[in-house]
Amino acid sequence: MKKFDKDRLILGFAGPVLALVVALVLTTVVLLASGQNPFEPYRIMFESASYADVQVLIINQAGTYYLAALAVAVGFRMNLFNIGVDGQYRLAAMMAALVGASVDLPGPLHIALIVIVAMLVGAFWSGIAGFLKTTRGVSEVVSTIMLNSIATALVAWMILPKNFGEQPPGSNNLTTGEIPESGWFPGLPMGDMAGEIYGFTFVAAGCGVLYWFVLNRTRFGFDLRATGASETAAQASGVDAKKMILTSMLISGAVAGLAGMPTLLGDTHTYSLDFPTGIGFTGITIALLGRNNPLGIALSALLIAFLDKSSASLDQYGYEKEIATIMQGLIVISVVVSYELVRRYGIRRQQQKVGEELAAGHALTTEKEAAL
Amino acid sequence: MSGQGECVINASSSPPAVELHGITKRFPGVVANHDIDITIGKGTVHALVGENGAGKSTLMKILYGMQKPDEGTIAIDGEQVSFANPGDAIERGIGMVHQHFMLADNFTVLENVVLGGEKLYGIGSGARKKIMEISDAYGLGIRPDALVEDLGVADRQRVEILKVLYRGARILILDEPTAVLVPQEVDALFANLRELKAEGLTVIFISHKLGEVLSVADEITVIRRGTTVGTADPANTTTKQLAELMVGSELPSPETRESTVTDVPMLRVQGLELTVTDPDGTVRDVLAGIDFTIHQGEVLGIAGVEGNGQTELIEALMGMRDPDAGVITLGSDDISHAPTRKRRESGIGYIPEDRHRHGVLLNAPLWENRILGHVTEKPNSRGWLLDNKAARTDTERIVREYDVRTPGIDVTAASLSGGNQQKLIVGREMSHAPKFLIAAHPTRGVDVGAQAQIWDQIREARREGLAVLLISADLDELIGLSDTLRVMYRGRLVADADPATITPEELGSAMTGAAAGHLEGSEDEAR
Amino acid sequence: MSASKTIAARPAPKKGKDRRKLSLPVVLLIIAGGLALVSLVRVISGANDITSVGQVRGALALAVPIGLAGLGGLWAERAGVINIGLEGMMILGTWFGAWAGFQWGPWVGVLFGVLGGCLGGLLHAIITVTFGVNHIVSGVAINILAVGVTRYLSNFAFDGVQGGSSKQSPRIDPIDRITVPGLSDWMQDLQQQHWFLISDLAGIIGGLVTGLSLLTVVALLLVPATWWILWRTPFGLRLRSCGESPVAAETLGVNVYKYKYIAVTVSGGLAGLGGAFLAIVSTGIYQEGQTGGRGYIGLAAMIFGNWMPGGMALGAGLFGFTDSLKLRGGAENVHAMLLLLAILLVIAVFWQLYKKKYVSAAIAAAVSALLFTWYFLTDQVPSQFVDAAPYVTTLLVLSLSAQRLRMPKANGVPYRKGEGK
Amino acid sequence: GENSSDSGSGSGGDKAAIAYDIGGRGDQSFNDAAYAGLAKAEKDLDISGSEAEPSDGEGDADKVQRLTELARSGNNPVIGVGFAYAPAIKKVAPKFPKTTFGIIDDASVTGDNIANIVFNEEQGSYLAGVAAAKVTKSKTVGFIGGVETPLIKKFEAGFVQGVKDTDASVNVLPQYLTQPPDFGGFSKPDLGKAAAQGQLDKKADVIYSAAGLAGSGAIEAVSKAGKWNIGVDSDQYKQKGLAAYKESILTSVTKDVEDAVFNLIKSVQDGKPETGEIRYGLDKDGVGLSMSNPAFTKMTDVIEAVDKAKQEIIDGKITVKTAP
């Protein structure tokens, strides 16, 4: 096996690189076909990404995406498709903001309280789907889609001034009230114009490490992966599959609950009608693109955040910024297709090698035994 | 031989039904077939034997157009052919019953049969009529509108055969058709085969049960490590010789030599009841009044046609189902409602009947499969953390000691042949010094060499005081290995027998419900 | 003592045969019972709109796009390909439908909508079938791509055209609508009598024969047509076999790739038709963001309906019905539904008691009591909760009904020719 | 398409920019009106304008970045269209003290270089209510709001009050299409259609829809039923996309974002930048009822009542509520 390692490394890189090239070529074709300058948009995007403030924006956004994608990935690892991350993080952020705004505690405690509330709410919301799946067999795909919309309604109701929200004087917005400064998560200042990197971005990175550690180094993680790989085999091995489904749904929801925290604790300090939406769905893309692997997810989150932010100013230069969306779709497709092609190519190569060796007179068994 | 090529068929010297010449097929890391030559005469039953992974199924898939050979030629009735897909092979009158059922569970028998052959008799009443016609002609007893998932294995096997006959195949490939059948069913199948042969059909037959092979085949080809190593004439070959040809060693026997049964009870089951509720609300008993005790050093064999509650019994013992009544005692602990993990930790080993569903994670590497089921035990973990390094080292030991044929411990379980997967499972379960072992079909689909190893391991552990519950469809194995035999029928233990005196035929008839009570005079059941 | 001397005459441990099918009379009975209950609630609450002709018409109009997406999902998943890209294919349908529709008339629009959807389906087929990529990844990517492409193209195709903008197409001529002359009026009158059951029935029939767009008729017919094609023709048998056991199909000479391609392309076409319906019939224009997640809802309706056309239609109908209910004076209508729910739960209580499941019975009773209290203490439901009605209803129906969902066995499982066991 | 470029095309060299709200240019309402103001300024004041669109579901940080970039490249004023820009402007404005920041529909953030452009939507809606109450024969009128936000509730509040003050026996049916942050209620015309149909079935014969593009569905349904529509934001009688239904559009409640934007740009160019709250009400014709449908202007008693109410609001005799 050892001797294939270098090849494997090359092949491992060949995939993504091939994919990016193909995606760029296709995007260029689209630009050409619509009669636009095929290179200028890239230049604008890279130039825009060279500004410190855009870089900070990219990193902050990637942190948020990373958490959402981790939440999705926990589910995927169990063969659960949590489409509900979106509803979970919105509801969690809203409740956490409410609680955060209504108490005044010393700094770390205040932040901890907010974060814990967010995790609990997220877990509660996904837990409904988990509960329905384990007790009533309701597909989590359906229930989480429904719960997303129900979360929207619930948030809309709770944020009404007559319930828990407030309408700042002179504003047409509704908010949950501002969290006192003790509940703000300090960020890393990057200079006057650039703004600061949310402190929670580092927490997100920590979550990635934790995710890796739990999945690969703990008994629980093994059980979780086993259940995802084969529910029946896991059950026979002593895993309580139902409990596992519920647990991983709860974890997924708790992590989803964190997805709103970078923004809430680092920037807005309140939940309002214009709190970012749709992050849960982007999280699905990123988790899939990163193949549920913590490092892969991190790279994907950065990539998608880069495309998002660096394309934001395209329209000011007369280019349609939808081109970045097209590019995103093309990248996702070509990356996964190339993974597959590279995998098959690897297999063919291996096959060839074995054939050659055989032709050279080595018996199959020696090949096998040598590998031991 | 291929020089015979050009396709003029003389009535006088009719060409062989199938000629395979120089077939080579490579898979990643494995050469499944290497320069294989086989000629099969018309109207004969030709058996193919060989170890697990010898390349039998691959060869047949090539003949059936499912896989393309890397090299070599195929001639049917003297005419050279090249099949792009099974459709082409079917058109040439080839039919194949696969080693694993090729049935859509959620389809009716009728749908499964007509699929792909809709042009023959339509998909409605015409087809139903034809199916009944064939079913009656061969006594298959097929119900066209039954859902396949509701059928037992024997019925499924018959559906598979009917699928082939429905298409009017002249050349039948049967890949291990008897692995899941009881003797009576095997006899019925063989009767059918002889009938088919009399009608001029050619049958290619694969089996690990050499006795069967000798009884039904006209000619035998032995394959070893992907290539033909010889042919045998069943009339003057013994199973022993055949086995030697296959593996270069003696035919193993499951015979238990000396009794090691002690009178220390290891597992005691009293009044076990299990019911299931169907989606429509009806409650059925699947296990009723199950009582038995297994002592240290004892192998209790349970005979029975599949689907009579064996699976449920195993699952109740493993804690995968919660019994409605009854007590299960392991040693001195009541484990009736203990979770599976606790049972495994307290010393129950489990060789599942369906290894792909319950035994391995197909897409996980071998060393992770070694952890499966014993994640809380040493050497796999320390406290809450996994000990991957120790697990890997121990996997290497298992691979060595249990002769698992694999290029390494990082390959996925799926890339091992079934027999080797089984050896890994046995090795894993034995590595935790079980007090009580559930062995369900421990050698199903496993070649003779591996069979012997597995039997040896069970015997050895038994000598050291292991209690074993053995469930098997292979009655020779059951009789040979067990100290005590019980027969399960419709969720109850209806009969018991002494393995020393009972014959497979007698046991077989008890399994169909024809006999009950104690099957032989001598009452030496250890209770 | 253990070995009994007689063979117990217990039912065979094999599974029963008749457990799957609800016979037609039973289904009709359930529907009639449901209708009677709704009617009762209507009479008690006075929310006469819940079975009015307009309500049923509205429900139908809102259900059709969801149903078409669901039908699309059904085709793909019956052939073993998960299609989470329905949303994207629907978006393509709205865009292409409107683009061709405003220039060459609505029917050409419908055709292009279908073709647009097919394009998405074909792409999904190439990625999943030929390249063997994870179906969900591919679907998600198609959703992104469809959004990007349509928005991008709008800048060139609609911006600057009379009545259009970069977000919206010019108006498309409407498709003819049919009303069954005498029947429609008669039903309308009957419905307005507000009689128990009769008026409700009249409302439903009236809703189905009044101002029906021809495309709605087509969409409705597609449900039985799908059933017939998939369950009564050799083509359908082969297609479904690819979703249940592609390897078995392969061994019988079925070209699995071909059927998967066809199925997924048709799937896209149906979702595209749903999009075209939205653009041409529901609204008369393309509007960015118009599909608004209906592809996902369609997917949910399909799972709700157990991968069967009838069940899927029922699911889509449920969404359409509750959606329409909430849009047509939700506060009052949905308030009436509280009562319905409470009564349903009472029935559930008795059922659970009969089944001796006391805990579930107690829970159901408690929730029911809560609902009754809520109903009698208020006369409106906050509009925010009204909005959630379709989703809550679906969740409730799913969790209260016995779950025997069964997806095609090989759905989502990658398949490569010649690699089967 | 090709719109403004980065380099100033006007000889004047002054630059102004608007940053759009969700929907962006082409929404045929709010954002388009703002664009019209910019375009007018480009033409009349010889300035060069820039536009920037938001992406779906973005956060404050993106808006901060967008405004910063627009300000940094020398645009003055920089106008955020929509209340969602409030937190961003609060952060950016102090960093560019020489640049004027305009924000539409928000008066909560204040600063020396911030101009808060707000409208008395409720006043225009009040007049619509008066007209509706006068015109209805069935004594039932409908209100359709796109998304249930405080802003749209202002429309509802004014309308209901106008109806009730005119004829207390008239019943108002309010209906919202979606809840925030699901802004589909502004972009799904079929929802508007279903809601309008429901109100028509309940005998409503005048329906006021404040639902952005979803309103076109309502207008279609109402027009087919031969009843009256009241449009919103711009004069929908003149809107090309709705030409087929114009006869049924009795009037529209207008909100003059165009002039508001233009005025702000002009004030900056004139060297006297507007700052603080700039309120556009009936008095300044910032909101009002359109009078382009001859069928409406012919209803003299209705017009009379509307004019009277308008005067009373301007005179402060009537105060219109901003929340129902």
Ligand SMILES: Nc1ncnc2c1ncn2[C@@H]1O[C@H](COP(=O)(O)OP(=O)(O)OP(=O)(O)O)[C@@H](O)[C@H]1O
């Ligand atoms: N599709 C495949 N991909 C990779 N390897 C394969 C594939 N099919 C078979 N093999 C390998 O080829 C070898 C021969 O397998 P084959 O199934 O022909 O054995 P067999 O003689 O039928 O064994 P058994 O008696 O267990 O059925 C095995 O090592 C097997 O692992």
Ligand SMILES: Nc1ncnc2c1ncn2[C@@H]1O[C@H](COP(=O)(O)OP(=O)(O)OP(=O)(O)O)[C@@H](O)[C@H]1O
């Ligand atoms: N696509 C594949 N890639 C890798 N290995 C494969 C593939 N398909 C089949 N195999 C392996 O090749 C072997 C050939 O299949 P086959 O079913 O003949 O094996 P087997 O030894 O008879 O297994 P069993 O005893 O479980 O029936 C199996 O072990 C299977 O796991």
Ligand SMILES: [Mg+2]
């Ligand atoms: Mg085989």
Ligand SMILES: [Mg+2]
């Ligand atoms: Mg085998």
